[in-house]
Amino acid sequence: MVNCGIIFRASIIAVLFGSGFVACRPKTQSNIGADVHGVTQQSPKPCKWNYFEDPSLNWTKEEKAEIEKVKSEILKTYGIVMKSGERSWSLDELKIVETILPKVPLSFAKYTKAFVRGLSGGSTAVLGFMEKSDEITIYESAMCDMEETVVHEMGHAFANANPAIFDAWKQQFWKDPAKPSGSPTDYGKTNSDEDFAESVEWTVLKPDVFLQQDSARVAFIRKNVLLLHP
Numbered sequence: 001m002v003n004c005g006i007i008f009r010a011s012i013i014a015v016l017f018g019s020g021f022v023a024c025r026p027k028t029q030s031n032i033g034a035d036v037h038g039v040t041q042q043s044p045k046p047c048k049w050n051y052f053e054d055p056s057l058n059w060t061k062e063e064k065a066e067i068e069k070v071k072s073e074i075l076k077t078y079g080i081v082m083k084s085g086e087r088s089w090s091l092d093e094l095k096i097v098e099t100i101l102p103k104v105p106l107s108f109a110k111y112t113k114a115f116v117r118g119l120s121g122g123s124t125a126v127l128g129f130m131e132k133s134d135e136i137t138i139y140e141s142a143m144c145d146m147e148e149t150v151v152h153e154m155g156h157a158f159a160n161a162n163p164a165i166f167d168a169w170k171q172q173f174w175k176d177p178a179k180p181s182g183s184p185t186d187y188g189k190t191n192s193d194e195d196f197a198e199s200v201e202w203t204v205l206k207p208d209v210f211l212q213q214d215s216a217r218v219a220f221i222r223k224n225v226l227l228l229h230p
């Protein structure tokens with residue numbers, strides 16, 4: 001298992017743990033900033049991190065029953081298991097996930113098999129992590145940026161399951177890794193994996209802005225990943 005911290009530590013830790021597989025989503029300064037999470041800055045979401053109390057201890061029987069109902073709806077519709085990890089998915093969080101998943105096609109969502117509700121990825125900078133190739137942990141620190149984190153991590157699950165498409169991505173956009181071309185974020189510029197996940201995120205969530213910025217990346221993701229035709 002690879003633990004991962006913010007990006008400049010992630011590669012070192014990956015080497016220490018003997019794995020080259022790092023797929024976490026750190027919140028670097030660049031993606032806290034106005035251009036990636038501009039919406040958060042303009043209209044702060046009513047969301048707080050809570051590392052100290054486990055809210056599930058106070059849930060009523062009725063709430064727990066409702067939670068199980070929403071989880072089984074997500075499983076039935078998308079084939080995604082909403083697992084408890086160090087924390088359990090709350091009803092509010094599950095309802096957010098339910099609003100995100102219809103934004104991606106089922107042909108893309110099927111590569112994600114589980115979302116695990118984590119607590120801390122070792123640092124509040126880490127939002128999400130793909131621990132197994134198709135099982136994604138979403139940490140407490142992502143609860144205010146759930147939409148972005150969920151779609152980003154699903155991008156990693158897709159890339160992992162579709163190496164030929166990911167190779168074509170690298171061929172087109174990372175021919176010279178020393179000179180990465182325009183990923184939508186600074187974090188995406190760090191390597192081809194993160195560029196791919198960020199580009200999926202932006203194509204799904206901010207298509208108009210991204211199209212202006214990099215129509216080639218949008219076209220690739222639409223055609224090969226989301227299976228949408230222009």
Ligand SMILES: [Zn+2]
Pocket residue numbers: 023024025152156193194197
């Ligand atoms: Zn990532």
